[in-house]
Amino acid sequence: MPTPILHKERLIPGKTSKLVLHAPEIAAKARPGHFVMLRMSPAGERIPLTIADADAARGEITIVYLVLGKSTALLESLEAGDAIPDVCGPLGRPTRIEKLGTVICVGGGTGIAAMHHIARGHSRAGNHVVAIIGAREKQLLLFEKELSGFVDELVICTDDGSYGRKGLVTEPLVERLAAGGVGEVVAVGPVPMMAAVSKATRPFGVPTTVSLNPIMVDGIGMCGACRVTVGGKTKFACVDGPEFDGHQVDFDELRRRLAAFREQEATSFDRYRKEQPHGN
Ligand SMILES: Cc1cc2nc3c(=O)[nH]c(=O)nc-3n(C[C@H](O)[C@H](O)[C@H](O)COP(=O)(O)OP(=O)(O)OC[C@H]3O[C@@H](n4cnc5c(N)ncnc54)[C@H](O)[C@@H]3O)c2cc1C
Ligand code: FES
Known part of the structure; x- marks a missing residue:
């Protein structure tokens, strides 16, 4: 199901952004250490991003990403009001948190x-x-x-x-x-x-x-x-x-x-950039 973007903050312009997503079912279960898998199109690759924050009461999760290649560049092209086509989670095992001093x-x-x-x-x-x-x-x-x-x-x-x-x-x-x-x-x-x-x-x-x-x-x-x-x-x-x-x-x-797929990743990102209207 598409997941709406409620808020976007460019933390380091062009490099790193923070998105607050409306994802009540994920927020209700998210614990520190969990991540989500998201996909920018039905045929696109799935990429993992850590849940950087979760607010169960508001039904919100926060993700923060570094623009590295095609999938994160596609994510960066979205703004508040847009939706991410596919977000799945929370995944992984949560952090073991105990009273340790x-x-x-x-x-x-x-x-x-x-x-x-x-x-x-x-x-x-x-x-x-x-x-x-x-x-x-x-x-x-x-x-x-x-x-x-x-x-x-x-x-x-x-x-x-x-x-x-x-x-x-x-x-x-x-x-x-x-x-x-x-x-x-x-x-x-x-x-x-x-x-x-x-x-x-x-x-x-x-x-x-x-x-x-x-x-x-x-x-x-x-x-x-x-x-x-x-x-x-x-x-x-x-x-x-x-x-x-x-x-x-x-x-x-x-x-x-x-590093196993570095060449393919570079090719895919180059192709994506050339397809953009401003060539970047
Ligand atoms: C559990 C987990 C949590 C992560 N959390 C974050 C996060 O919170 N913020 C963040 O910026 N990044 C996070 N990453 C890394 C993030 O998934 C990759 O940067 C992203 O997939 C890059 O995709 P791309 O298409 O933009 O770049 P590409 O050009 O495809 O790849 C750039 C580099 O990213 C890595 N990468 C590529 N595809 C994947 C993939 N499917 N899964 C994992 N790594 C990949 C490789 O090292 C690759 O060399 C996390 C990775 C894992 C495994
Ligand atoms: S990503 Fe497939 S087994 Fe972990």
């Missing part, structure tokens, strides 16, 4: 939006939440205002030092871990960032959860596209995850599998 939530790039939902779940469970967020530069930083409304500590890092601390999120993470008393670390963001976070937490023996983003086709465990290796065993991220123990994930394999 201090939880550090690390977010990078667009992953900050997904991490925000998880961080709020931990905050509501009574945990002391430390959020560490990072982006290449100030303009690319998302959800600072939303996070600062409920987290107990917020650390901001930019690669170029244009805002917050200069450097990678792993630096303040290690400092905070060295201070002790951390029950869990959760990381959502680019694969190299999640791999680096898992490497950084390992010597401290702190349980580390990462949210994996392999290519998905059906999102319901039937096609095998989202296969990942965790602790030497095959898992399907759409039904067994997308969150897994970062100390057990084979990140090199994930990186290779994500």
